[in-house]
Amino acid sequence: MSNTTAAWDIMDRLAKVFSDAVKQRDVKALSKMHTRNARLLPPAEAIVCGQDAIRTYYQALVDNGVTGMQFTTLDAQFIGEHTIQNLSQIVVTIQLPDGQTQELQTKAVVLWQQEDDAYKIDIDIWNQF
Numbered sequence: 419m420s421n422t423t424a425a426w427d428i429m430d431r432l433a434k435v436f437s438d439a440v441k442q443r444d445v446k447a448l449s450k451m452h453t454r455n456a457r458l459l460p461p462a463e464a465i466v467c468g469q470d471a472i473r474t475y476y477q478a479l480v481d482n483g484v485t486g487m488q489f490t491t492l493d494a495q496f497i498g499e500h501t502i503q504n505l506s507q508i509v510v511t512i513q514l515p516d517g518q519t520q521e522l523q524t525k526a527v528v529l530w531q532q533e534d535d536a537y538k539i540d541i542d543i544w545n546q547f
Contacts (some may be wrong), residue, residue, distance in 0.1 A: 420493070421496050422494070422496075424496075425494040425495050425496050425502050426491060426494045428494070428530075428537055429491045429494040429502065429504050429506075429530075430454045430491060430501060432451070432530070432537060433489035433491065433506070434534050434539075434545065435451070436448065436451060436485050436487065436489070437445075437486065437489060439451070439487060440471045440480070440485070440486055440487045441485065441486055443453065445473050445480060446473065446481045447475040448472070448476045449469045449470075449472045449473035450469070450538075450539070451502055451538055451539055452469055452472050452538055452542075453469075453531050453533045453538045453539065453540045454468065454469060454503045455467070455468060455485070455540075456469065456472060456538070456539055456540050456541070456542070457540070457541050457542070458472060458475060458543075459541070459542065459543035459544075460475075460505075460518060460544065461544065461545040461546065463541070465529060465530070479517035481510045482512075483513040483514060483515075484510060484511070484512055485512065485513045485514075485519070486509075486510070486511035487508055487509070487510050487511070488506045488508065488509040488511075489506050489507075490505060490506060490508075491505070491506050492503065492505045492507060493505040500531060500532035501529060501530065501531050501532070501540075502529070502530040503527070503528075503529055503530075504527070504528045504529075504530060504538075505524065505525075505526070505527055506525070506526050506528070507525050507526075508523075508524045508525070508526055508544070509521050509522070509523060509524075509525050510522040510524060522546055522547050523546065523547040524544050524545060524547065525544060525545065525547065526542060526543065527542075527543055527544075528541065529541040529542075529545075529547050
């Protein structure tokens with residue numbers, strides 16, 4: 419298996435784990451998918467640093483109606499031995515107060531770093547289309 423294929427396979431597997439955790443509203447699992455010192459760079463918001471702050475951020479997302487995230491990997495490649503650079507499109511599903519759903523199209527660049535023998539999100543930056 420080539421390095422490129424391996425990176426894509428890892429990203430596809432982790433995208434499913436992440437999506438499942440969002441559906442289950444499991445913010446603890448979501449935060450544990452990040453390195454201890456991870457940084458989120460959400461659009462038009464302050465940088466979110468560390469697993470505790472990331473857990474709080476994801477809790478706010480699910481509390482505000484985020485019920486799903488569907489990832490499509492556009493590119494995945496190793497950068498060195500222990501880092502994967504990932505480019506994705508993401509469809510975020512939001513349950514509105516009136517019961518209807520809304521889908522937001524986003525794109526992201528994520529650096530996944532090996533920590534504790536697992537690939538975890540170290541830097542995540544995204545914006546809407």
